[in-house]
Amino acid sequence: MRMFQLCVCGEPLRCNEQPTPEPKGTEVLLKVLAAGVCHSDLHLADGYFDLGSGKRLSLAERGMKLPLTLGHENVGEVVAFGVEAKGIRIGARTLADPWIGCGTCGPCRRGDENLCRAMKNLGVFSNGGYADYMMVPHPRYLFEIGDLSPERAAPLACSGVTTFGALKKVPTLATEPTVIVGAGGLGLMCLALHRKMSGHSAIVVEIDPAKREAAKQARAAHVVDARAADAAQQIIDLTQGGAWAVIDFVGSTQSTRIAYDSLSKGGKYIVVGLFGGDFTLSLPLIPMRALTIQGSYVGTVREMTELMGLVRRTGLPPVPVATRPLSEVNAVMEQLRAGRVTGRVVLTP
Numbered sequence: 095m096r097m098f099q100l101c102v103c104g105e106p107l108r109c110n111e112q113p114t115p116e117p118k119g120t121e122v123l124l125k126v127l128a129a130g131v132c133h134s135d136l137h138l139a140d141g142y143f144d145l146g147s148g149k150r151l152s153l154a155e156r157g158m159k160l161p162l163t164l165g166h167e168n169v170g171e172v173v174a175f176g177v178e179a180k181g182i183r184i185g186a187r188t189l190a191d192p193w194i195g196c197g198t199c200g201p202c203r204r205g206d207e208n209l210c211r212a213m214k215n216l217g218v219f220s221n222g223g224y225a226d227y228m229m230v231p232h233p234r235y236l237f238e239i240g241d242l243s244p245e246r247a248a249p250l251a252c253s254g255v256t257t258f259g260a261l262k263k264v265p266t267l268a269t270e271p272t273v274i275v276g277a278g279g280l281g282l283m284c285l286a287l288h289r290k291m292s293g294h295s296a297i298v299v300e301i302d303p304a305k306r307e308a309a310k311q312a313r314a315a316h317v318v319d320a321r322a323a324d325a326a327q328q329i330i331d332l333t334q335g336g337a338w339a340v341i342d343f344v345g346s347t348q349s350t351r352i353a354y355d356s357l358s359k360g361g362k363y364i365v366v367g368l369f370g371g372d373f374t375l376s377l378p379l380i381p382m383r384a385l386t387i388q389g390s391y392v393g394t395v396r397e398m399t400e401l402m403g404l405v406r407r408t409g410l411p412p413v414p415v416a417t418r419p420l421s422e423v424n425a426v427m428e429q430l431r432a433g434r435v436t437g438r439v440v441l442t443p
């Protein structure tokens with residue numbers, strides 16, 4: 095089988111070949127049908143996250159071992175499984191939940207496998223779907239997609255559950271406008287799910303005019319140019335006094351400034367994006383304005399189950415998806431790095 099692997103951080107992925115592995119125990123082998131390319135693949139390929147002020151978070155120190163097959167948004171067909179894998183059948187087309195924990199640490203025991211202290215995430219800490227085949231450790235991470243299109247379903251594994259998990263943290267979803275910062279793959283997915291979850295209305299903040307236009311097409315109530323000097327004031331005006339909830343899919347010093355300055359008293363700032371940087375806060379204003387700052391990292395298996403239920407009832411989120419052959423993965427990653435992707439690019443065999 096072919097696998098596109100990160101062998102040296104900062105270099106393009108290499109196409110390596112190895113015999114297709116055989117599933118043991120509870121393992122399930124999937125023939126990959128679709129693999130979405132996510133912005134965090136770029137951080138993984140770089141090997142670090144920017145912590146601001148010249149500091150870096152090294153992925154090698156967090157347990158990433160090379161060579162590693164990237165790709166964490168995958169749909170595949172079940173082609174084999176181990177003797178202990180139950181409730182699965184050959185030929186089933188399934189979405190693989192990549193956010194896999196150790197199963198024994200505190201967060202895992204509480205059901206928050208995505209917050210595991212020793213993560214095994216597919217395509218991050220173990221081999222993912224930029225390959226002909228991939229192994230999933232247990233059928234509990236597989237969700238049958240029925241007649242849904244594999245390439246349109248694949249982004250649910252990261253982009254879908256990440257935005258769903260963030261939207262679930264908004265107490266005022268149905269009653270007040272929600273501010274969404276960034277209209278890339280995650281922002282547009284969030285906008286689509288916000289509608290499906292009967293959200294009140296959405297205000298989208300974005301620097302790129304083409305992406306603002308895409309957000310308008312996706313029925314954002316308002317769009318704000320993040321480069322405008324009065325961007326935060328525009329949000330305060332549009333929300334009649336400040337935002338109750340801002341979800342930030344960028345996570346840069348600049349986006350945090352806008353989000354933080356536009357909050358209402360009692361408002362909530364939910365950070366999802368991993369662009370990087372740092373930010374200085376005036377501490378007395380946190381209690382005086384009763385603000386909540388909450389990070390949101392992908393989603394739980396429970397949230398993935400809920401999201402798949404929502405999609406079965408209401409259809410796939412209408413997010414722009416383009417497909418490219420798996421062999422073009424490096425070109426697609428460069429395109430994403432240059433900011434030239436609207437929606438999602440999904441690799442197919």
Ligand SMILES: [Zn+2]
Nearest residue numbers: 132134252253
């Ligand atoms: Zn991702």
Ligand SMILES: [Zn+2]
Nearest residue numbers: 196199202210
């Ligand atoms: Zn764990």
